[in-house]
Amino acid sequence: MKYKFIDDLTSDVMFEAYGKTLEELFSNAADAMFSVICQKGKVQAKDIKEVAVEAESEGKLLIGWLQELIGMVDVDEMFFSRFDVLSIRKVADHGKRTLWTLKARVFGEPISPEKGGTVVKAVTNYGFKLEKTPKGFKARVSLDI
Amino acid sequence: MKEKLRQVGDFVWELPKGSRERMEVSARIIGSNAIIDQVEDDAVQQLTNVATLPGVVGPVCGLSDMHWGYGLPMGAVGAFDAEEGIISAGLCGFDINCGINSIRTNLSAEEIESNKKELIQTLFNKVPVGVGSKGKLVLTDEQLDDVMRRGINWAIENGYGTKEDAARMEEHGCMEGADPSKVSDLAKKRGRSQLGTLGAGNHFLEVQKVSDIYDKGFADRLGIKDTNQVMIMIHCGSRGLGHQIATDYLKIQEQAVKKYGIWLPDPQLACAPVGSSEGKDFFSAMKCAVNYSFTNRLVMTQWIREAFEQVFKKSWEDMDINTVYGLCHNVIKLEEHTVNGEKRKLYVHRKGATRAFPDDPAIIAGTMGTSSYILKGTEKSMGMTFGSTCHGAGRRMSRHAAIKKFWGGKVKEELANMGIEAQSPHPKSLAEEAPGAYKNVDDVIESVHGAGISLKAVRMVPVGVIKG
Numbered sequence: 001m002k003y004k005f006i007d008d009l010t011s012d013v014m015f016e017a018y019g020k021t022l023e024e025l026f027s028n029a030a031d032a033m034f035s036v037i038c039q040k041g042k043v044q045a046k047d048i049k050e051v052a053v054e055a056e057s058e059g060k061l062l063i064g065w066l067q068e069l070i071g072m073v074d075v076d077e078m079f080f081s082r083f084d085v086l087s088i089r090k091v092a093d094h095g096k097r098t099l100w101t102l103k104a105r106v107f108g109e110p111i112s113p114e115k116g117g118t119v120v121k122a123v124t125n126y127g128f129k130l131e132k133t134p135k136g137f138k139a140r141v142s143l144d145i
Numbered sequence: 146m147k148e149k150l151r152q153v154g155d156f157v158w159e160l161p162k163g164s165r166e167r168m169e170v171s172a173r174i175i176g177s178n179a180i181i182d183q184v185e186d187d188a189v190q191q192l193t194n195v196a197t198l199p200g201v202v203g204p205v206c207g208l209s210d211m212h213w214g215y216g217l218p219m220g221a222v223g224a225f226d227a228e229e230g231i232i233s234a235g236l237c238g239f240d241i242n243c244g245i246n247s248i249r250t251n252l253s254a255e256e257i258e259s260n261k262k263e264l265i266q267t268l269f270n271k272v273p274v275g276v277g278s279k280g281k282l283v284l285t286d287e288q289l290d291d292v293m294r295r296g297i298n299w300a301i302e303n304g305y306g307t308k309e310d311a312a313r314m315e316e317h318g319c320m321e322g323a324d325p326s327k328v329s330d331l332a333k334k335r336g337r338s339q340l341g342t343l344g345a346g347n348h349f350l351e352v353q354k355v356s357d358i359y360d361k362g363f364a365d366r367l368g369i370k371d372t373n374q375v376m377i378m379i380h381c382g383s384r385g386l387g388h389q390i391a392t393d394y395l396k397i398q399e400q401a402v403k404k405y406g407i408w409l410p411d412p413q414l415a416c417a418p419v420g421s422s423e424g425k426d427f428f429s430a431m432k433c434a435v436n437y438s439f440t441n442r443l444v445m446t447q448w449i450r451e452a453f454e455q456v457f458k459k460s461w462e463d464m465d466i467n468t469v470y471g472l473c474h475n476v477i478k479l480e481e482h483t484v485n486g487e488k489r490k491l492y493v494h495r496k497g498a499t500r501a502f503p504d505d506p507a508i509i510a511g512t513m514g515t516s517s518y519i520l521k522g523t524e525k526s527m528g529m530t531f532g533s534t535c536h537g538a539g540r541r542m543s544r545h546a547a548i549k550k551f552w553g554g555k556v557k558e559e560l561a562n563m564g565i566e567a568q569s570p571h572p573k574s575l576a577e578e579a580p581g582a583y584k585n586v587d588d589v590i591e592s593v594h595g596a597g598i599s600l601k602a603v604r605m606v607p608v609g610v611i612k613g
Contacts, residue, residue: 006545007543007545007546012215012544013543013544013545019296036249037276038276039571040150061598066183067392070388071335071385071389073276074334074339075331075335077338079277106448111274111277111278111279112277113273113274113275113277113278113570113571114570114571115277115571116278116570117276117345117574118277118345118346118544118573118574119276119346119348119613121240121346121388122239122388122391122392124215124413125412125413126215144215144239145346145544
């Protein structure tokens with residue numbers, strides 16, 4: 001299973017995403033979020049955008065990645081349906097601060113209302129979790145709708 | 146926590162200070178027994194969390210449409226001292242100035258009946274609706290700064306709306322002190338092409354008819370003369386610009402909490418002291434989103450006028466299509482209130498709450514199949530809820546559960562059987578916002594009316610609805 005939605009929030013949306021690797025988890029989380037934003041099955045993966053995100057922890061990197069994609073829907077006026085997370089790395093910034101970086105390539109097509117879903121206003125910290133499991137990784141994410 | 150609520154008057158419940166540790170002030174909830182039964186325990190807990198924040202001025206108020214929200218419930222008010230208090234991005238909500246405009250016409254429901262389908266379709270074509278709809282305006286950087294700084298004054302100068310519309314809006318459609326330099330480039334980029342768009346989720350454009358007039362004198366003052374008079378309602382917010390400002394400042398204020406050593410019972414209550422740069426910058430940026438949202442609704446008002454002109458072949462002036470009132474539902478305002486006989490300046494955080502100052506209109510949205518109301522603010526609201534009332538019906542079912550339970554096509558058919566023409570870019574949004582997913586708005590209104598914090602003046606019912 002890539003992800004599942006949880007009926008926990010009355011006004012918002014919560015899901016759990018899974019992956020054998022962090023890269024797979026991040027890709028599946030984006031999949032879950034875009035199944036809310038648009039009708040993903042109808043969105044062709046024909047245009048490509050490069051994405052780079054950095055944050056101070058794995059958890060903040062996941063939130064930052066999803067936030068970045070929400071912003072791109074408005075700025076690039078695109079819906080996305082395929083998320084190739086190329087690398088997630090832990091790097092040291094000048095030997096002091098730990099930084100997590102992500103590089104990805106995302107695929108989609110220009111927005112159109114008939115393929116739309118619901119506006120996701122933000123990714124929130126409510127109930128957020130990113131944890132290692134025997135099978136890989138699991139994350140719990142809430143979206144403000 | 147709910148078991149600690151004590152009924153202290155008709156429709157008024159209190160949770161005394163001391164119901165939990167560190168509570169500086171009490172919490173108050175407005176609601177009937179039925180409403181209180183439905184309120185989630187977590188939402189009550191959230192009110193008590195806010196009651197622990199620095200400089201909080203009591204009581205922290207939950208209104209009759211209250212339900213769990215991020216940090217503070219939707220349908221709640223938190224006030225903080227203007228010198229010792231905090232200001233919080235988390236207590237304002239992600240959709241800054243998500244709000245509502247009510248517009249009147251001099252047409253009757255009978256007059257539009259035969260053109261209703263065409264009217265709804267024309268409105269749907271004129272007003273960009275839904276995720277994925279492109280705005281008709283793309284602003285330059287200078288124009289966007291002007292909108293953020295000057296709100297609807299920009300719109301009026303550019304042919305959208307009139308000075309009469311401005312006179313009938315909270316803050317006259319422009320909060321002073323907005324500073325675009327406090328808004329991130331990403332927020333601006335997101336806002337450039339979304340002015341004059343409705344968005345999606347619970348945002349809607351509705352054609353209504355007046356079903357009941359409870360206060361004839363007040364209704365007259367608003368230009369509402371008779372039952373069956375056609376009205377229009379717009380519910381939407383500050384779009385991607387406002388969402389990004391909220392997101393940016395939540396992050397900034399999460400750091401501020403650490404920097405200033407603020408104790409938080411819940412990390413979602415990110416905030417900053419009112420006098421700090423993190424507090425002041427947020428307030429200046431928030432005003433940019435507030436002004437953008439006021440402008441957004443007025444631009445759409447003009448397109449609505451054009452749609453009516455196209456269908457009914459009369460000028461909008463002849464049809465008296467004029468703003469009755471426009472208000473914010475998610476906002477922070479610096480206001481003067483009397484607390485224990487003393488006048489104090491407070492940062493009043495209204496999240497899913499409507500300003501209801503004495504003799505001012507407050508506009509409350511129902512759901513697709515149910516009624517909406519215009520209420521009259523009262524003196525009592527000043528003493529009880531910092532001049533605030535509820536904002537809508539309040540959800541009782543998650544969107545995911547609603548999609549599983551309702552099917553959009555069926556919802557549309559049921560609405561049609563009730564004489565309501567519904568239009569949306571796709572059926573799923575009708576299912577998510579199905580009337581059955583919400584509390585009964587009439588119960589919500591009876592509570593604020595019964596508590597005396599705002600009084601029923603006019604009730605409207607939908608005849609046509611456009612959902613994003």
